[in-house]
Amino acid sequence: MSNRIIHSPELRLRLTQLGYDDKLSKKEFIEKVKRIYLEETGNKLEADIKVYTSKEARVGEQSGYDGIAIYLDAKENKKDEVYVVSQGSTDIKDWDYNIKAMFVGKEYSQAKATNKFVLAAQHHFKLNNNEDSTPVIGLSHSLAHDNNTTAHLMYNTFDEIYSVNGAQTNYYQLFFANAKFANAVRSHFSLSLSENDYFTIYDIDPNKLRQFAENYYKDKAKNIHQIISKDDPLYAASTARGFFTLGNVEMVDTNPDYPGLRSLVEDIPDEVMKEFQELAIQYTTASNQGGVNAAMQEILGVNMDVVNKIDDNMPKTYMTDQAGIDEMIRQLDKKVPGLLKRVKTITSNSNLIFSRLEDAGYISNQQKQLIVKEFTKIETELEGIQETLSRWVDVRDTGNFFGFHSNTKNKATF
Template identity: 25%
Template sequence: MANSEILHSKLIKARVAELEYKQLTVENIRRIYIEETGKEPPGSITIYHSDELPKHVKDYDSGFDGTVIHFMDLEAGINQSYTITRGSEMGENNGNGPPSDWLYNTFGIFGGKAQNQLQDARHFEKHVSNEINSAADKEVNNIIRQGKHIDPETLTKYGIGHSLGGNLIQTIQILDQPFENVLAINDAPPSIYQLAGLDLKFRHAIFSKFNIRNRRLDDIYEINPNKLKGFAEEYYHAQGQSIHHLTIKEEILYSVIGFRGFLDLGSREVLTTYPQTDGIAKYMNRVSDENLYIIQQFVAKHAPAYEKSGFDGLNRSMFGIDQKFFTLIDDIKQDWKKIFEPPKWKRGAVPMTIGVIGFGSFTVDMPFAYPVKEFPSDFFSNQQEFISRALEIKAKLQDLTEVLPSLLALVGEISEDLLKIIQVHVEEMLGSIQRMIEAIGSAALDVGKNLVKGSFTNNLSQHENILTVIDLAVTIEQEGSNIQNSYQAIIDDTNDFVGEFGDAAHAHGMEHVVNSLNQVEGRRYEGSDLIRYKNATDGRTIEVNLSSAVRIYQLGLDKCMEKEEALTSWRRLYYTEYVDDLEFRKQRVMNAIHQMEANPRNYSHLLPVSSSDVKVTKINVHEFIRPLDPMFQDSFEGMYHYLREEIEKAKAMISRVRKSIEELYEEDQSISKLFELR
């Protein structure tokens, strides 16, 4: 075991990788290992989650998610780790946040510009490796202190990744070579353009090979993509030898491997799971490189803004709109309201000379009040900034209108049916964009003249222009919302796109991969659960969710144990508060009686007379202490034994469920170990 992989099969790796999307815990890893091997996993298991460790990118969450699983038993020569990088998710924070993963797919992989998720993944892998090595060093010292001899075992690392995670894990391997081998499952291919930005030697090799004299990174996009692909795959051939791809032929990412800039490194196992279709590669092969180039240039242009400032920065770069712009609109509206507020009154005083007959004249300060209208200090500068930002939005939207036709053309090349689905939404989006451009142009023409002349300063007569600014803000907000709704409608409608594209999306998922790898008759998988089935003598198919049955069995035993502990505590409390307390009180009374009988003289003061001639020489106490009511004790004992029997019945019923499953699949000895899993 020391020299072989613990997660030795593709099926085990795929099932554990699927847990990354759900609940990757030590208990679930052990369960899956026992289900697949019939044995306990070796060594202790430690899990490191990326959200528990510091991020490399500090300004915002890049969207990277991953886990490292570490198996360690140094005395047995086991020191292995598995880095699992998660695939694309629709949104961060359980789907409520921005779609960081899909933005990285676009800007980082296809565009070749953004590097934030990859940098976070590399930082995470190195950070956890240092943590593991420190833990191993401490364990070695503990073993030596016990007087044992040990040869320190070097950490052996493996990588697993699905979808976007498959891209990240193999790109780390290409750049850093930290893993013994890598399994990339239905992966997004690595990108030449991204690697050129990350690997300085590779970039210079491209410059030399294709005679790029000014050595600008953006010039690489102009190189013939097929020639560039051939050169890059030869350049990274050695690094790719440790990368193995597990691919469902019909899945969606496999169909884009021929797109410009994508590499195919290492070995590949392709599984055909929908024999009735050839997959969607035949559609994707229709896409022209010309349209891909236009879109790639567009996303490459805006990738730096996304990498620097995340989703908000991308909005500013692509549309000219960000959160600061909406704050500016709010400030202008609030300042406009303040103009119509009543003026503030200030108090002053004017010296006045007063003459009084017979007393001469003297000067006094006569108080008075006067209204003062105060303009918000940033009122006029905010309007000027707003117009400037509006013109920026106009320019960005005009750029976008030049790209959308290429995007529509690309969709049309893939599928006319798909084009029909999204075309109406794109036209609505273009209508909103055009209305916004026209509104900005008209408002800027009206207001800009006054701003340039400086006639705006403290001049309330320009209120019509001020209202124009506010109206434009409302238009931008409304049309911007319409654009966002159109974009969301495209996502919603294409989610329902059926046929071979629906098969491709389903084939991409980990559950489909796991079931495709399963070669054992009589079992399949639903999520991370193992389903066992067999044919009964009457022809019916009996199915058992074995993973669920084990969870129910263990949960049932845990509940029974909790009840037993509660019942034991209840009985202990009964004896403490009633039986033992009664005996304690009786003993105190008896001790007092014995004390009186042994020392009668000490109790003379209790006599009704106070004569000194009267002496107490003997005290004899006739005691009678009533015991606990037998019915009280019988009632308690009856309840106790009834509850005890109910617990035993529950345990027996749970055990019968386990026994019936074991008997049903008696040929599989690993089932008993599953029920004993703790």
């Protein structure tokens, strides 16, 4: 909007980038804001500037959310604004969140933290948070767009959102995060109010659910503004089930010599994406309850504590923890075949997927062959686990512990 203090796309983009610089002191950060304004407009920024970080507010310590609030008070013009720059993916915690939140839709703690930080910043700057209060503008890139937009859709956190190359909003995530939206989905698609919603929501036709979500949030979408490069990987990923794009979108072709990745992702069959998603759901649910080891046990049936004991001394472990090994064997026998079937669905399409990348000029034939080979190795490792499982059954039935130890020295490992 032209009547804003930070009124141009260039100013907003540079403030967004500045929000990632955690090494600056507050004084240095404020000087940078002034310099950016002068460089972009040719005028001095006639406003008092204050900054406040999510770390100061003790927000995001558990979720991994990071953000900075910039308060501009142009007293002479009787105008003030708050800009909240939420950071995108910067570390492993963020990428773990990406899987759980945007691909699965079962995590939304960073979106909640975004709203909590905005409220904390308003309190810190001694501002009201009613309809006539100082406008709050969200600036974002990557994961931060999902956080800012989801917070806005759930809590009316922002007056305006401006993003560049953002991770798009996810209707599965909103189903679990926003009770009003969930009730509307249940009513429209005739879902029951049972725990089975957790599974049945993923069985709804993705295109129908996307269209419903876009219509449901169309009014709030008017305050969302995006600049998206056709070559950005997140734009390509946004064609997958779960994602939907809201707001006023300006598309930019930053590399006209390449067709962009989106058309390539669109060629991936939905059933393949669903297989990925179901694996991610298992990982998310289990790891939230007990970390990576719990996820391994849920997906593979492997109790890592028992595996570590077996690696140290198989005969002793079986003698002292027979019940643990027997239970793990039962779980492996139950889970590995289904997992292998799911992985084969993915690997059987890998050549198609990466051939399209090769045809578009993104990877060479040699790179394609290497990638397909690595995907195939995953399948081979699982088949090795099945073979190891068979040997474990023989050990349990025959008691030939020493034969197992010597014969499986170079077999698949966990």
